[in-house]
Amino acid sequence: MSRKVLVTYATKMGATASIAAAIGTELRKAGHQVDVHEITDVKAVSEYDAVVLGSAVYLHRWRPEAVEFLRRHEDQLRTRRVWLFHSGPLGPDKDQPQTMPPNVARLADRIGAAPAMTFAGRLDPDSARGFLARRLAKGELAGDSRDWQRIADWANDISTTLVRAGT
Numbered sequence: 001m002s003r004k005v006l007v008t009y010a011t012k013m014g015a016t017a018s019i020a021a022a023i024g025t026e027l028r029k030a031g032h033q034v035d036v037h038e039i040t041d042v043k044a045v046s047e048y049d050a051v052v053l054g055s056a057v058y059l060h061r062w063r064p065e066a067v068e069f070l071r072r073h074e075d076q077l078r079t080r081r082v083w084l085f086h087s088g089p090l091g092p093d094k095d096q097p098q099t100m101p102p103n104v105a106r107l108a109d110r111i112g113a114a115p116a117m118t119f120a121g122r123l124d125p126d127s128a129r130g131f132l133a134r135r136l137a138k139g140e141l142a143g144d145s146r147d148w149q150r151i152a153d154w155a156n157d158i159s160t161t162l163v164r165a166g167t
């Protein structure tokens, strides 16, 4: 059964945007109608059956626009299937799952969403923005740790759940 799915993301340096795009591609391949939008471009979620929402992690926090989105759309999200992910770990820590920041965990709980899936991130000198990021992009954290197969597998699990549940 084809469902209408929103994949939305909050990014600073673009890595999370590409993860969202990859999730969207897999869900489309499975036959769903999918919109992929940056979170600041989404005005409403009412037209969607399900929402996949991701944020980059900076200093253990989600991007403020992602937190704001969860707050603003809490009532609508509560009545939909919602999957959360965050993009962050790099270098030697790339396989370490990140816990959700407490403010996000509280919102996820109220919405009824499972804890966020952690995907490794990317930090490279070409896309790094800001003094600290540019500096870190020269060290051991530099590089693209995103695991496209893992991302596709997760998207396919979502698709299976949507089809099975018929929601």
Ligand SMILES: Cc1cc2nc3c(=O)[nH]c(=O)nc-3n(C[C@H](O)[C@H](O)[C@H](O)COP(=O)(O)O)c2cc1C
Residues within 6 Å of the ligand: 010, 011, 012, 013, 014, 015, 016, 017, 056, 057, 058, 059, 060, 061, 087, 088, 089, 090, 098, 120, 121, 122, 123, 132, 133, 134, 136
């Ligand atoms: C200053 C700075 C702080 C970061 N803090 C975290 C962090 O607390 N946890 C984490 O998992 N990743 C952290 N990262 C890694 C980023 O989340 C990673 O590069 C991510 O893929 C960036 O996503 P974006 O390109 O969508 O903004 C940090 C990166 C920078 C530059």
